[in-house]
Amino acid sequence: MSAIFDKSTPGKSAFPVPQYDIPDFDPVPERFLGGPPDLIDVDEADVVRHYTNLSHMNFSVDTQMYPLGSCTMKYNPKMNERLASLPGFADLHPLSGDACSQGALRLMHDLARYLAEITGMYEFSLAPAAGAHGELSSVMIIKKYFQEHGERRTTVLIPDSAHGTNPASVAMCGFEVKEVPSTPEGDVDIAALELMVDENVAAMMLTSPNTLGLFDRNIRRIADVLHGAGAFFYCDGANLNALMGITRMGEMGFDLMHVNLHKTFSTPHGGGGPGAGPIGVVEKLAKYLPVPRVILEGDTYRLDTGYPSSIGRVHSFYGNFLVCVRAYAYLRRLGAEGLRATSETAVLNANYLLAKLKGAFHLPVDRLCKHEFVLSDRGLPNGVTANDVAKRILDYGFHAPTVYFPLLVEGAIMVEPTETESRETLDAFADAMLAIRAEADKDPDLVKKAPHCAPVKRVDAVTAARRPVLKWDD
């Protein structure tokens, strides 16, 4: 597809402008620009078609199934967009003052309560802007707790099945990361953990369900080992889509956690944001939560900053408010039964696909999965790789699964169908994967040179990473 500059034809314009009738009016400040501005001459249809066609070159949840593991790319009901754009929410100035913002404050207050109810945590802060930001804020809370209690703990434990943001958040807070191995069945290796836990350990961060899409069968035991040494147990709850209404982190022994509103609670996030990563904590950590907090006094809601032990502000104002509006709308519409059905369907869809694909692709851990599962490219014929499969599936009209993550599976192909895909769509995706598997045998070049139908073919990823061209020079 050509650039809009190539469509320029001298003399064309989008719409006619009346002749100006002000004497001595200089319409183009060429004196400052050093010449006429370098604009293109296109008509209105050219502009609309150019940008509409450009927008169709992307995959999106609204156009295709998007089984990108670990990202929960579910369909986001349009009603929530509509509600988030109501002028009372969208146009509310962040400095309006509590008296003029009672509805918005109530929404935040109630959303935090709903999240606490869903997860079994004592209190939530909506301030962090993403999952990784929630992790960072939580590790800051852990650090602050030990500072206040005069303890110098240096280490945070992270299993090899964790999301990659976990070690990054820990390192940013100045802790040392130690990796806990997994058993061949995909659980945390308890024996190894017991040897690693001592008085230097501040916490362990467990992604639950983990990046293999598996629910650790020893969570209560892990919690006991950590608590026995005075350490905290953190849940990376970005995969909450598998667990809502079924189990609660508070009852499993977790002390603090984050959730991703932009994954589980219906904010579109393919474009990278904005999102929200609220954090929840048990009662003894509540005083460290970020400020401001929304409190209810009598029948009036108020933003409160009077918490001397708080880690302080982690975001301007109170976080990404309109993401919270979408989450609130989503929760209110689904209700408790709807949330449980959401998670049950997400898990059912993943297991349905897994059952269809596991005969054709290598499955490192053969267990009932939660909302996603991980295959690998091991044993694919003719040197076909996970990357080749990911490129070829684009030709079949699907977004690719996540590949080469998690790192503990070599050549990983990580599939998360979500609950919003119908059985027909799941079948079509499975058929496409099975067709690619057959092509790998009979016509491997078809797979290795894919995509054939996408607007951009194979890019040179290595050169792009080593020598990125970030500026357009002509």
Ligand SMILES: *Cc1c(COP(=O)(O)O)cnc(C)c1O
């Ligand atoms: C997506 C994800 C994160 C990071 O969330 P961001 O909002 O992208 O920062 C952390 N952990 C898990 C398990 C995730 O899936």
